[in-house]
Amino acid sequence: MTQRIAHVDDDPDIRDTVRQILKKHGYEVDSYHTANDFLNSLNDPAVIPDLAILDVMVESMDAGLNTYVELHNRFPKMQAIFMTSLGDMILPYFENKSQEWICIIEKPIEPSVLLSIVRERLKTAKPEMSTSQDG
Amino acid sequence: MATADFSWSTPKQQFNLDGKKEGEQKLSDEILRDNIRWFIIFRWAVIGALILFQIVALIASEELTQLGIREQQVWPLAITVILSAANFAYIYALDFCQPLKYNSPSINIWLQIIVDLLCLSIVVHYVGSTATPAPFFYILHIALACIFFSALESLFVAIIVSAMYTIVLLVENEMFYQVSQSILIDPRFSNESLQKGRVLVWMIALDTLFFIVWYVVSRLTLVVRKHEQYLRDAYDQINQAQIAKDQYAMLVTHQLKAPLDAIRSKINLVKEGYCGEVSREIEDVLTRIDKRGHNMSNLILDVLRLERLKTAGRNTNAMGYVDISATINKCIDKLEPVANARNIKIKLSMQNFFAFGIPDQIEILFENIIANAITYSYDNAEIDITSIIELSGNLAIVTIADHGIGIEAKDLPNIFDEYFYSPRAVMHNQSSSGIGLSLVKIAAANNNLQLKVASEPGLGTAFSAIFPNIQFIKENHNELTY
Numbered sequence: 001m002t003q004r005i006a007h008v009d010d011d012p013d014i015r016d017t018v019r020q021i022l023k024k025h026g027y028e029v030d031s032y033h034t035a036n037d038f039l040n041s042l043n044d045p046a047v048i049p050d051l052a053i054l055d056v057m058v059e060s061m062d063a064g065l066n067t068y069v070e071l072h073n074r075f076p077k078m079q080a081i082f083m084t085s086l087g088d089m090i091l092p093y094f095e096n097k098s099q100e101w102i103c104i105i106e107k108p109i110e111p112s113v114l115l116s117i118v119r120e121r122l123k124t125a126k127p128e129m130s131t132s133q134d135g
Numbered sequence: 136m137a138t139a140d141f142s143w144s145t146p147k148q149q150f151n152l153d154g155k156k157e158g159e160q161k162l163s164d165e166i167l168r169d170n171i172r173w174f175i176i177f178r179w180a181v182i183g184a185l186i187l188f189q190i191v192a193l194i195a196s197e198e199l200t201q202l203g204i205r206e207q208q209v210w211p212l213a214i215t216v217i218l219s220a221a222n223f224a225y226i227y228a229l230d231f232c233q234p235l236k237y238n239s240p241s242i243n244i245w246l247q248i249i250v251d252l253l254c255l256s257i258v259v260h261y262v263g264s265t266a267t268p269a270p271f272f273y274i275l276h277i278a279l280a281c282i283f284f285s286a287l288e289s290l291f292v293a294i295i296v297s298a299m300y301t302i303v304l305l306v307e308n309e310m311f312y313q314v315s316q317s318i319l320i321d322p323r324f325s326n327e328s329l330q331k332g333r334v335l336v337w338m339i340a341l342d343t344l345f346f347i348v349w350y351v352v353s354r355l356t357l358v359v360r361k362h363e364q365y366l367r368d369a370y371d372q373i374n375q376a377q378i379a380k381d382q383y384a385m386l387v388t389h390q391l392k393a394p395l396d397a398i399r400s401k402i403n404l405v406k407e408g409y410c411g412e413v414s415r416e417i418e419d420v421l422t423r424i425d426k427r428g429h430n431m432s433n434l435i436l437d438v439l440r441l442e443r444l445k446t447a448g449r450n451t452n453a454m455g456y457v458d459i460s461a462t463i464n465k466c467i468d469k470l471e472p473v474a475n476a477r478n479i480k481i482k483l484s485m486q487n488f489f490a491f492g493i494p495d496q497i498e499i500l501f502e503n504i505i506a507n508a509i510t511y512s513y514d515n516a517e518i519d520i521t522s523i524i525e526l527s528g529n530l531a532i533v534t535i536a537d538h539g540i541g542i543e544a545k546d547l548p549n550i551f552d553e554y555f556y557s558p559r560a561v562m563h564n565q566s567s568s569g570i571g572l573s574l575v576k577i578a579a580a581n582n583n584l585q586l587k588v589a590s591e592p593g594l595g596t597a598f599s600a601i602f603p604n605i606q607f608i609k610e611n612h613n614e615l616t617y
Contacts, residue, residue, distance in 0.1 A: 108399030
C-alpha cells in the first residue's frame with residue numbers, strides 16, 4: 001500500500017521540490033500551504049498521513065511547533081519531521097521537550113538525505129487514530 | 136509571512152516581590168526566611184548582651200550600685216531563658232518542620248514580634264518605663280515591621296506596641312504609690328517621685344512618637360517598594376524586548392535565508408537528476424552557484440548566532456559542568472566531512488575534564504576554532520587537538536593547532552573583531568563571514584575563558600582556550616573516564 005506523506009510549507013518551490021522527490025519514489029504526497037489546512041485535513045480519515053513534514057515558520061513563527069503538539073496529541077504514533085531554514089537555531093524553542101522525537105532537517109533540501117530520513121521514519125508502526133480525533 | 140506570539144519560551148520570573156497592589160506589597164517567603172535568620176542572629180546578640188549584663192552585675196555589683204543601678208532580680212535571667220527558648224523554637228519551625236498553614240515564615244515572624252514585644256515590655260517595666268530610654272526600643276520593632284510587612288500589618292504592630300507600653304504605664308500607675316516606678320534606677324538618683332501627670336505625658340508623647348515613626352517609615356518603605364516595582368517592570372520590559380529582538384532576528388534570518396534555500400533545493404533537484412540528465416559543465420556551474428549560496432546561508436546564520444550570543448550574555452541559569460571531550464568529539468563529528476573532503480586528519484590527545492560553563496556556547500567556541508583550523512589548513516595536513524590539565528592551578532588548556540597558512544603578526548590583534556578579513560585569509564578562503572572568531576570571543580567572555588593565539592605565517596596557528604576551576608567528577612559524582 002502506498003505510504004502517505006503530508007508536507008506543510010508556505011514556499012511553493014519547496015512544496016514542489018518535496019513533492020517531486022517523494023512522488024518519484026512512490027509516496028503519496030499531500031502538500032499544504034498552511035498548518036491550519038493540514039490540521040483541518042486530518043478530520044478526513046482517508047487522508048491521514050503516515051508521516052508529516054512540517055515547516056516551523058508558516059502562518060506564524062511557531063505554527064509548525066504548535067501543529068506538532070496537536071498532531072502528537074491526536075496521533076501519538078504519527079512520525080513527524082521538521083524542515084526549516086533555521087536548522088538547529090530553532091532548538092531553543094524546543095525547551096523542556098524531549099529531544100527524542102525531534103528530527104530537524106535544515107533546508108535546502110538534499111533529495112538523498114530527505115529520502116533516507118523519510119524511509120527511516122516510516123519504518124516505525126503505522127499511526128493509530130486517537131479517540132480525540134475530532135477535538 | 137505573518138508574525139505572532141512565540142509561546143514556547145517564556146521569560147523566567149526573576150524577582151521575588153509578589154505582584155500585588157502597591158499598598159499591599161509584602162516581601163516573598165524567601166526574603167522573609169532570610170530576614171527571620173537575621174532576626175534570630177540579632178536576638179542571639181541581645182541574649183549575649185543580657186548574659187554579659189548579668190555577669191557584670193554579679194562580679195561588679197558594687198560599682199553598678201555606685202553608678203545608680205540597683206542589684207537586679209530574676210528578670211534578666213527570665214528574659215534570657217525566654218528569648219533563647221523562642222530562638223530555638225523559631226529555628227526548629229523554620230528549618231526542621233514542613234511549611235504548613237500555621238508554620239509559614241509570615242506567622243513565624245509575627246510570633247517573633249509579639250514575643251519580643253512582650254519581653255521588651257517586661258524589660259521596660261523593670262528597667263524603667265519613664266526614667267530610662269528603654270521604651271525607645273519599641274521603635275525598632277515598629278521600623279522592622281514597616282520594612283517587612285504591609286503598611287496595614289505594620290500599623291497593627293504599632294498599635295500593639297502602643298497598647299503594650301500603655302499597659303505597662305497603667306499597671307505601674309496603679310501601683311504607683313505602692314512600689315517605686317523604676318527598679319533599675321536607684322531612687323536616690325530620681326529627682327522626685329513620679330506623678331500621674333508625668334506618666335500621662337510620657338504615654339501620650341511616646342504613643343504619638345510610635346505612630347509618627349510608623350507613618351514615616353511605612354511611607355518610606357512604600358516609596359522604596361514602588362521603586363522596586365518600577366525596577367521589576369523595567370526588567371520585565373527588558374526581558375520582553377530581548378525576546379522580541381530574538382524573534383525579530385529569527386524572522387529576518389528566516390526571510391533572508393528562505394529564498395536561498397528554495398534556490399539551493401532546486402539546484403540539488405537538478406544535480407541529482409530529477410529534472411533529466413545534466414551535463415558535466417552544467418553540474419559544475421550549479422555546484423559553484425550552490426557554493427556561493429551556501430556561504431551566504433552560513434553568513435546569515437552566523438549573524439543570528441552572533442546576535443544570540445550577545446543577547447545571552449552570562450546566563451548563569453544555563454551554566455553547568457560541561458564534558459569537554461564529549462563536546463569536542465561532537466564538533467569533530469560535525470566537521471569531519473569537511474576535513475575528509477580535503478584529506479585533513481584531526482588528531483586528538485585529550486585529558487578529559489569538566490568545565491563550568493554554558494554548554495551551547497562552549498560548543499560554538501570549539502566548533503568555530505576547529506572549523507577555522509580546517510579552513511586555513513593546507514590539503515592533506517593534520518590538526519592536533521590536545522588538552523593539558525594543570526592540577527596545581529586547577530585549570531586546563533585545550534589547544535587546537537593547525538599547520539596551515541598562519542596569521543601575520545599585524546593581523547593577530549584584530550582577528551576577534553567582527554567582520555574582520557585579512558587579505559591572506561580571504562585569498563585562501565573566499566567564503567569567510569568574518570564572524571566565526573567574534574563568536575569565539577563572546578563565548579569565551581561569557582564563560583570566563585582565556586584565549587591565547589600563537590601563529591607563524593606559513594607554519595600554522597594554535598588557539599588555546601584556558602578553562603579555570605575545572606572538575607574531574609560530574610556534579611552527580613559519577614566517575615570520569617580520565
